Amino acid sequence: MRKPSIQLSLQTTSLIVGFMVWVLLSSLMTFIKEDILLTPVQVSIVTAVPVILGSVLRIPLGFYTDRFGARIIFIISFLILLFPIFYISTANTFIDLVIGGLFLGVGGATFSIGVTSLPKYYSKERQGFINGIYGVGNAGTAITTFGAPILAKSIGWQDTVRLYLILLLAFIVLLFIFGDRKEVRVKKSMVEQIQGVYKNATLWFLSLFYFITFGAFVAFTVFLPNFLVTFFGLDPVDAGIRTGIFIVLATAMRPIGGFLADRFNPFVILMIVFIFVSLSGILLAFSPDITWYTVGALSVAVSAGIGNGTIFKLVPFYFSNQAGVVNGVVSAMGGLGGFFPPLLLTAVNNMTGQYAIAFMLMSEFALVSFVIVVFLYYQEKFAPVKK
Secondary structure (H helix, E strand, O other), rough: OOHHHHHHHHHHHHHHHHHHHHHHHHHHHHHHHHHOOOOOOHHHHHHHHHHHHHHHHHHHHHHHHHHHHHHHHHHHHHHHHHHHHHHHOOOOOOOHHHHHHHHHHHHHHHHHHHHHHOOOOOOHHHHHHHHHHHHHHHHHHHHHHHHHHHHHHHHOOHHHHHHHHHHHHHHHHHHHHHHOOOOOOOOOOOOHHHOOOOOOHHHHHHHHHHHHHHHHHHHHHHHHHHHHHHHHHOHHHHHHHHHOOOOOOHHHHHHHHHHHHHHHHHHHHHHHHHHHHHHHHHHHHHOOOOOOOHHHHHHHHHHHHHHHHHHHHHHHHHOOOHHHHHHHHHHHHHHHHHHHHHHHHHHHHHHHHHOHHHHHHHHHHHHHHHHHHHHHHHHOOOOOOOO
């Protein structure tokens, strides 16, 4: 196989590109609304739709990465993404945005490629940190959230979207040249792998944990740009910068979470993570102004980011023989965790005029996860058992 460092760099930067594409609609929504008339409910649907395919496709992408290697799967994913980007750049109706947005989800699904491929190149003692570094690819959401509104102000949102076609074509070439053609392949069928894990409660516990941590990251990423403009009256560029700070902070915490999980008991780290997520949800529910809301959001960024890095340290310990499909299931649940909150927040606001109940639900889910982590901690007696 080619040098691990080359594959880590190539796959991480490819994930950055995938995530840059994934959040195009939410990042440009304030500009899109000026040309395409959308109701608040339609806005929440359009911004949430990319999360659907970005979640569901993570299972087959993880499996096929095991079978064919990261190089081929990344290239196919980026070729597919050329269609929705061009289509969205010509959109003039709500339906156009929904169709294009659905296929943008392929960009988010690329996450399961690297978490399946990269552990093949490193020892288990380093996999938490390595997956954490790969997770820095989440920064792609920050780049688009911060940069796309600035470009849209000068060249328009349609031309801003078209620029991503050039970026994708460039990375297709890079992956073709430098991607590893000799990556270790796993030949088991998907049905066989799923049958070997779906009855294992640990799989669903890990999925719940990632549903909370990565779901919070995705939900805030797609929700904040439009929310900060409509609720707090911020300028779209200012809202993009603030959202970008949230993303950068959460992304920077991910390798730290992996690093800590390599050196300490991951369950202890997750206990702390879920306590802080719960407290952050309470703060957000009752935050009276932008200052306290910022404190609550950044607290979510730190705790969720560390949690994201910690969870993927646990997957190889429990499911080393079914890593592809398990990584896909866990990461898919994380993506779905980002789909429902924006819709829920909009629905709650329409019914009550505020968002407190929705944020309190996040807090309660985190408390439930904390209890489950405590259970696993004592059940495993401080050391996960490889199965």
